Amino acid sequence: MTFELHPQLDADTAEVTRLELCRVQLMDDTTWPWLILVPQIAGLKDLHDLAPGDDAVAMAEIRQASRALQALHRPDKINVAALGNQVPQLHIHIIARHVGDPAWPGPVWGAAARQPYDRDARDAALVSMRQALTNAAT
Amino acid sequence: MTFELHPQLDADTAEVTRLELCRVQLMDDTTWPWLILVPQIAGLKDLHDLAPGDDAVAMAEIRQASRALQALHRPDKINVAALGNQVPQLHIHIIARHVGDPAWPGPVWGAAARQPYDRDARDAALVSMRQALTNAAT
Numbered sequence: 001m002t003f004e005l006h007p008q009l010d011a012d013t014a015e016v017t018r019l020e021l022c023r024v025q026l027m028d029d030t031t032w033p034w035l036i037l038v039p040q041i042a043g044l045k046d047l048h049d050l051a052p053g054d055d056a057v058a059m060a061e062i063r064q065a066s067r068a069l070q071a072l073h074r075p076d077k078i079n080v081a082a083l084g085n086q087v088p089q090l091h092i093h094i095i096a097r098h099v100g101d102p103a104w105p106g107p108v109w110g111a112a113a114r115q116p117y118d119r120d121a122r123d124a125a126l127v128s129m130r131q132a133l134t135n136a137a138t
Numbered sequence: 139m140t141f142e143l144h145p146q147l148d149a150d151t152a153e154v155t156r157l158e159l160c161r162v163q164l165m166d167d168t169t170w171p172w173l174i175l176v177p178q179i180a181g182l183k184d185l186h187d188l189a190p191g192d193d194a195v196a197m198a199e200i201r202q203a204s205r206a207l208q209a210l211h212r213p214d215k216i217n218v219a220a221l222g223n224q225v226p227q228l229h230i231h232i233i234a235r236h237v238g239d240p241a242w243p244g245p246v247w248g249a250a251a252r253q254p255y256d257r258d259a260r261d262a263a264l265v266s267m268r269q270a271l272t273n274a275a276t
Binding site: 047056058060066067071074080081099107110 | 144183185186190193194196197198200201204205215216217218219220221222224226235241242244245247248260
């Protein structure tokens with residue numbers, strides 16, 4: 001089985017970069033700075049499906065993505081979640097939250113209709129996110 | 139600074155056991171089988187505040203808790219999340235989800251009023267969860 005990004009994730013996100021384990025996608029929603037990490041291994045569903053070793057890499061990449069969001073957006077809180085009730089392919093949300101944002105203090109899922117980036121803004125966000133991820137690599 | 143469980147977590151949960159890194163709490167809500175892992179280190183807020191090494195232990199304990207829930211409740215999906223918008227102390231939700239449960243396929247937070255266990259049911263749940271965690275240790 002070859003890894004392929006789930007069509008729903010593909011439709012809702014844009015590729016930022018590919019790390020050792022995870023593909024890093026930017027959620028196409030201007031309301032929140034929101035990354036999705038997708039381990040590039042076919043057939044994973046739950047976080048604990050990651051093999052030992054891969055889970056350590058996942059944790060390092062969660063850290064890297066969190067630090068990139070922190071450097072770019074100075075959030076009050078980072079939300080990290082592997083839910084997957086709607087899209088069964090294992091994916092990890094990493095979301096920069098600010099006090100007073102449209103869902104604060106609740107979770108973001110289902111809280112507001114997705115507001116897609118316009119093309120220039122999305123391209124700019126991808127460029128700055130790539131740089132921030134590089135800076136956050138340890 | 140000494141670790142103390144946040145008063146809100148203390149009020150909403152009951153202690154199952156203490157693992158190497160995390161205290162394992164049962165959410166006092168019969169609607170979902172729901173564990174909360176709290177790393178017993180003072181001052182942590184975000185998941186990436188865990189020191190390298192501790193994050194690997196956290197991942198192993200997430201796996202252990204997920205497998206315990208899976209053995210006891212045969213869920214369709216395990217949700218794992220570190221949100222912390224309301225309670226700033228780092229804590230990791232691990233929730234057994236079933237297709238058609240009261241929040242499915244949405245997230246559980248805020249979806250339904252908490253339905254506390256009665257005392258006997260809670261004690262029985264704690265006993266069976268302790269045994270399942272022991273069985274799930276690797």
